Amino acid sequence: MVRYGALKGLYDLEKTIGCGGFAKVKLATHIATGEKVAVKIMEKTALGEDLPRVKLEVEALKTLSHQHICRLYEVIETETHYFMVIEYCSGGELFDHIVEKNRLSETESRKFFRQIVSAVAYLHDLGYAHRDLKPENVLLDKEQNLKLIDFGLCAKPKGGMQSHLFTSCGSPTYAAPELILGNKYLGSEVDIWSMGVLLYALLCGFLPFDDNSIENLYKKILSGKYDEPSWLSSSSRRLIRSMLQTDPNKRITIEELCNHPWITAGFLNPVTFVKKINFERDTEVLNTMSAICGEHTDDIWERLAKSDRTDYRTATYLLLLDRKIRGLPFKIT
Numbered sequence: 001m002v003r004y005g006a007l008k009g010l011y012d013l014e015k016t017i018g019c020g021g022f023a024k025v026k027l028a029t030h031i032a033t034g035e036k037v038a039v040k041i042m043e044k045t046a047l048g049e050d051l052p053r054v055k056l057e058v059e060a061l062k063t064l065s066h067q068h069i070c071r072l073y074e075v076i077e078t079e080t081h082y083f084m085v086i087e088y089c090s091g092g093e094l095f096d097h098i099v100e101k102n103r104l105s106e107t108e109s110r111k112f113f114r115q116i117v118s119a120v121a122y123l124h125d126l127g128y129a130h131r132d133l134k135p136e137n138v139l140l141d142k143e144q145n146l147k148l149i150d151f152g153l154c155a156k157p158k159g160g161m162q163s164h165l166f167t168s169c170g171s172p173t174y175a176a177p178e179l180i181l182g183n184k185y186l187g188s189e190v191d192i193w194s195m196g197v198l199l200y201a202l203l204c205g206f207l208p209f210d211d212n213s214i215e216n217l218y219k220k221i222l223s224g225k226y227d228e229p230s231w232l233s234s235s236s237r238r239l240i241r242s243m244l245q246t247d248p249n250k251r252i253t254i255e256e257l258c259n260h261p262w263i264t265a266g267f268l269n270p271v272t273f274v275k276k277i278n279f280e281r282d283t284e285v286l287n288t289m290s291a292i293c294g295e296h297t298d299d300i301w302e303r304l305a306k307s308d309r310t311d312y313r314t315a316t317y318l319l320l321l322d323r324k325i326r327g328l329p330f331k332i333t
């Protein structure tokens, strides 16, 4: 077990829970609260041209505060490494959940899909596009709530969501036709296409466009033709068709999606998102921290509010707040 001095006394590193490209993700315990966290470890020398993606993801995650987007608690930078301390999702990948059940019922698909739509609507409202939405980037926490991860490819176009992007990125299987063609595209529109692929995977248990040869895969995506299994309801067929429109101008918008009849069926309200104030003051949690570190709550809050929100103090505050929200003991007895 390689010991990382920078984490000493703050986090106990445990098993590796995944590797992705230039990062290794390990399970860890935040010592002060006993809370489980995921630590994304990146070696600077190995990052190379991927370094800008790390900064992009950190900046995005620092801004984002949504119940279905994985929360960034802390960033630790040393000479050789970056460590991102992120909310742990013990429920694994949504993909595995679909595979083990073969496919999900319309009701269960709707529950998960509403959470994805809420997270993406929130992202787009803040001027971000994820651009790599796929089942592997959708995890579940212990309460089976959905968490969006991996913002290494997300874009916040300078000119806002109406300005076009060019970099082709993400995985071809979930990529929209305009992205494959190398046309200029809108991040929001490619996210809608990818969500269409995700919804299809939830309801069908397999992908709308799939092929071992990348060339045939591209042909299928550009044709926009896919099977509609008999078990799909007409309402879900209509919704999927409106998302998997090869012409981005004909594709459903995120606002229409939030109000779509299939989305609202069985629910009282359309999908909304709370622009959660990123950082609300909680006196009980501050009292607990004051008991731990001996400082006065006003001084602690003062420092928290001024910090860049990625220090250990912030992580401790957020993890205690999480425990309180989940009804777990968080007071130092």
Ligand SMILES: CN(C)C[C@H]1CC[C@H](N2C(=O)N(C)Cc3cnc4ccc(-c5cc(Cl)c(O)c(Cl)c5)nc4c32)CC1
Pocket: 017, 018, 019, 020, 021, 023, 025, 038, 040, 057, 070, 086, 087, 088, 089, 090, 092, 093, 136, 139, 149, 150, 151, 152
């Ligand atoms: C395929 N990818 C490029 C990497 C893969 C690494 C393991 C990870 N994981 C898993 O695959 N479990 C099954 C366990 C697990 C549990 N909690 C997690 C909490 C956060 C994250 C996470 C990972 C990355 Cl690379 C991020 O950028 C963010 Cl914002 C968050 N990954 C987690 C994670 C999923 C992604």
